Amino acid sequence: MISPLRKRSRLLFVSFVSLLTVGTGAVAQNQPGSTAAEPMPVDSRISAALKQVSADRIRSNIEKLASFGTRSTISAQDPAANAAGRGIEAARQWIESEFGLYSRDCGGCLKLNVQGFTEPAGDRIPQPAQIVNVYAVLNGSDEENAKRIVLVTGHYDSRNSDILDTKGDAPGANDDASGAAVSLECARVLSKLKFPATIIFLTVAGEEQGLNGSRHFAQIAKEKGWNIEAVLNNDIVGGDKSAEQDHSVVRVFSEGLPAAATEQEIRRIRGLGGENDSRSRQLARYIADVGRAYRDEVGVKPMLVFRLDRYLRGGDHSAFNQQGFSAVRFTEFREDFHHQHQNVRTDNANGIEYGDLPKFVDFDYVARVARLNAATLASLASAPAPPANVHLLTKDLENDSTLTWEASPGGRAAGYEILWRATTSPEWEHVQKVGNVLRTTLKLSKDNVIFAVRAVDAEGHRSLPVVPLPER
Numbered sequence: 250m251i252s253p254l255r256k257r258s259r260l261l262f263v264s265f266v267s268l269l270t271v272g273t274g275a276v277a278q279n280q281p282g283s284t285a286a287e288p289m290p291v292d293s294r295i296s297a298a299l300k301q302v303s304a305d306r307i308r309s310n311i312e313k314l315a316s317f318g319t320r321s322t323i324s325a326q327d328p329a330a331n332a333a334g335r336g337i338e339a340a341r342q343w344i345e346s347e348f349g350l351y352s353r354d355c356g357g358c359l360k361l362n363v364q365g366f367t368e369p370a371g372d373r374i375p376q377p378a379q380i381v382n383v384y385a386v387l388n389g390s391d392e393e394n395a396k397r398i399v400l401v402t403g404h405y406d407s408r409n410s411d412i413l414d415t416k417g418d419a420p421g422a423n424d425d426a427s428g429a430a431v432s433l434e435c436a437r438v439l440s441k442l443k444f445p446a447t448i449i450f451l452t453v454a455g456e457e458q459g460l461n462g463s464r465h466f467a468q469i470a471k472e473k474g475w476n477i478e479a480v481l482n483n484d485i486v487g488g489d490k491s492a493e494q495d496h497s498v499v500r501v502f503s504e505g506l507p508a509a510a511t512e513q514e515i516r517r518i519r520g521l522g523g524e525n526d527s528r529s530r531q532l533a534r535y536i537a538d539v540g541r542a543y544r545d546e547v548g549v550k551p552m553l554v555f556r557l558d559r560y561l562r563g564g565d566h567s568a569f570n571q572q573g574f575s576a577v578r579f580t581e582f583r584e585d586f587h588h589q590h591q592n593v594r595t596d597n598a599n600g601i602e603y604g605d606l607p608k609f610v611d612f613d614y615v616a617r618v619a620r621l622n623a624a625t626l627a628s629l630a631s632a633p634a635p636p637a638n639v640h641l642l643t644k645d646l647e648n649d650s651t652l653t654w655e656a657s658p659g660g661r662a663a664g665y666e667i668l669w670r671a672t673t674s675p676e677w678e679h680v681q682k683v684g685n686v687l688r689t690t691l692k693l694s695k696d697n698v699i700f701a702v703r704a705v706d707a708e709g710h711r712s713l714p715v716v717p718l719p720e721r
């Protein structure tokens with residue numbers, strides 16, 4: 250059962266409002282009855298779950314993953330290597346056993362899946378390679394809403410200086426045992442609860458060789474018609490202890506123009522000024538909302554970066570974007586390039602230690618990032634589905650704006666809220682509760698603001714917002 254939600258203090262609300270209304274001008278505020286957007290209500294059940302996330306657990310999981318010597322996707326996969334506890338297959342078997350323990354502790358509530366396939370030879374794969382993704386599924390408790398999926402992922406493969414080195418040490422503590430540890434810890438903590446929608450806890454291989462594991466998973470998901478509402482990719486979330494690290498912040502990258510958009514959709518985006526409103530970006534804004542609501546429990550602030558990934562670099566979320574899924578990437582504020590994609594060594598000339606070792610990871614930071622992920626997964630899995638077929642009517646030239654939508658599928662919505670913001674604003678600024686209706690007219694010009702509609706349940710859990718399409 251969902252316990253009653255509690256509201257944050259008035260003080261927090263006021264400070265948030267003043268933060269958001271700076272510089273927005275009066276234009277977007279002249280709708281009678283609207284209020285400034287405020288953080289989502291805190292669900293005490295989610296809040297309690299976040300306290301179960303353990304930095305010690307995360308530490309032991311990252312150290313365990315680093316202990317397999319190398320987790321190169323093309324490292325040995327044979328009984329001798331497995332017996333010696335070295336190589337990617339030994340690491341994968343350990344991940345399976347760990348998910349199995351969590352499932353045992355919740356009475357078999359997690360369904361464990363091992364998804365293997367053969368990746369053909371290519372630039373970074375000298376011979377056809379067996380690649381295996383491992384994931385645990387916490388099925389939704391509500392039959393209709395169980396078809397909705399939210400997913401957290403990290404890659405468990407690693408590399409050193411030479412992408413083709415199959416034998417040398419590649420501890421990959423930050424890149425990306427930290428992300429795999431986030432998936433594992435979210436599974437351990439959230440499997441103790443029940444949610445209407447389904448949560449998948451994924452760890453993939455082949456990221457360093459070319460996003461092979463995530464590409465395969467996303468393709469299969471698309472082929473099977475899985476309704477994945479959100480993908481949270483954690484890659485390099487170790488909070489490397491370098492001097493200029495900011496441990497209070499985690500970056501959240503999201504695509505602008507959707508990778509899967511058709512030519513026609515790109516034309517529409519261009520015409521409407523929709524460059525800043527991909528579904529992945531709505532997910533990023535939702536994470537910012539979660540971060541404000543649960544800031545005391547989480548302890549790390551999401552810093553939205555409106556860019557697919559770091560400059561000219563890539564990651565597993567983009568494989569999901571390619572298939573049309575909303576997906577974002579979490580990465581620490583400042584990477585230390587001495588500690589990733591490097592052979593473990595010390596340069597005697599300057600004393601610099603190279604290599605991705607556990608001793609450079611801040612396990613408390615990883616735990617905070619895991620809490621932000623867990624809060625996002627739990628909030629989305631508790632929420633109603635987003636409203637369907639959201640439209641903005643454009644038949645007549647008028648200064649009012651009429652929005653229509655179809656009911657949130659799955660029957661959990663108690664009502665709907667209209668959001669808007671100035672076109673120059675990064676986040677939603679204003680909200681109007683409109684009740685359990687499927688149409689509303691606002692005294693606002695569609696020329697001047699960007700709208701979205703979200704569904705809200707009786708306890709205040711919010712769906713992802715949906716930006717309307719024009720309807721003539």
Ligand SMILES: [Zn+2]
Pocket residue numbers: 404424425456484485
């Ligand atoms: Zn990585």
